[in-house]
Amino acid sequence: MTATNFITSAQRTIKMEADAVAELQHRLDDSFVTACETMLACEGRVIVTGMGKSGHIGNKIAATLASTGTPSFFVHPGEASHGDLGMITKNDVVIVISNSGSTAEVITILPLIKRLGIPMISMTGDPGSVLSQAARANLDVSVTSEACPLNLAPTTSTTVTLAMGDALAIALLESRGFTAEDFAFSHPGGALGRKLLLRVADIMHKDVEVPRVLTSEPLHQALLVMTEKGFGMTTVVSDENKLLGVFTDGDLRRIVDAKVDINNVTMADVMSPNPKTINGEILAAQALKIMEDGSITALIVEDEHQSPIGVLHMHDILRAGVM
Structure with a gap:
């Protein structure tokens, strides 16, 4: 590949992902409202889970929620089947991320989440999947194709999922009246915390x-x-x-x-x-x-x-x- 080929490839990827994120705003409906209301009513923590690349995105979403006023942490679904499910309580809300909506490790813990009566929000690329149907609210993060030319590596789909997570976090932040000073209390060790807290x-x-x-x-x-x-x-x-x-x-x-x-x-x-x-x-x-x-x-x-x-x-x- 020449230098021009590299830039052309990058431009194609960025455009595909930007178009997919732009399309996402047209899919915000009552399910998004239900998801926000469910999370606002949560008396415990928002638990985010997902496998593979969805798990990496879930980690970031949990971190963003936690730093913007919504107590949250990530639980690996594979570890949840081997003891970590005890980290989830009846007062929590679970966000499950799976592009296919049928990831085996996630489906394994689904009956236990339902048995405990824990409200569940899903982010999937298949509104008709088992996970989507079991959720109180499913957020549609489907994409036409991945930026990967083989349409295999999660690229566009993970970007869209991340954007949906940010949309949730900011909607909740605004609903709570979360301030810059509140944000600083979550970041006391950084320059931002010093600027917003030090008198x-x-x-x-x-x-x-x-x-x-x-x-x-x-x-x-x-x-x-x-x-x-x-x-x-x-x-x-x-x-x-x-x-x-x-x-x-x-x-x-x-x-x-x-x-x-x-x-x-x-x-x-x-x-x-x-x-x-x-x-x-x-x-x-x-x-x-x-x-x-x-x-x-x-x-x-x-x-x-x-x-x-x-x-x-x-x-x-x-x-x-x-x-």
């Missing part, structure tokens, strides 16, 4: 780490505080610890350029009033956006009494892995 209060510097000087204090005292705390800035507060302003390295450069005598001015003379502040309960990712938009590297965190309670530096966000 400013979790990573800010607080208490004695917060640089603060009074408006009446001389500038040279503020410089000592800035050097000690290491943020390149200090808050300027009233006697009641109310935030009145901020003084930064940039402010210092400006007054030096203006030849101001740093020994004869107070913070009230040189501070920048009305500094940019944030609430400790906002997401760290939101604070990062504020920093980027304002071209600043640190933010003051204040409480409901307008007292500075923390400082968040860009480095804190970097260390937390939010970026």
Whole structure:
């Protein structure tokens, strides 16, 4: 095969699978609604099962359901006949995937599922199969042909089945009002989880780490505080610890350029009033956006009494892995 032949083959496969998925939307009917309602009413878990390539797709569908608010896991039908059927309870719902609708390992456990009275949803390519007829709802995932030129290797059929599984998961997600924060709780170890869960209060510097000087204090005292705390800035507060302003390295450069005598001015003379502040309960990712938009590297965190309670530096966000 030449390079052109490879690309032509790939284009044919992609088109066949895309057309098959597009056709799938026209087959969504009352059975899909029944499947969704059955899964929403489930008091246990949604158990997905299937053999071979259907099993691999089933594993992914179970994982997608679990991460979008529907407790779910995959059970291998062969192992189910040798003890793993005990993982399925009467409170569960079973999704069985079989393109033919007559896979031996699946049919073997079918009577046991029915005997326990467990609601069953099937995904098959044959609406008239034994499995389809036994299901409370059968989702038609049939295809005209596989992308495989021999029409043997599961290709188009597995893509369509995967799309149907995604359609179920998203329909349930929307029905439950599943939020981005809910999603993050299922993914706390990833960058997404950190962006959606980590709040400013979790990573800010607080208490004695917060640089603060009074408006009446001389500038040279503020410089000592800035050097000690290491943020390149200090808050300027009233006697009641109310935030009145901020003084930064940039402010210092400006007054030096203006030849101001740093020994004869107070913070009230040189501070920048009305500094940019944030609430400790906002997401760290939101604070990062504020920093980027304002071209600043640190933010003051204040409480409901307008007292500075923390400082968040860009480095804190970097260390937390939010970026």
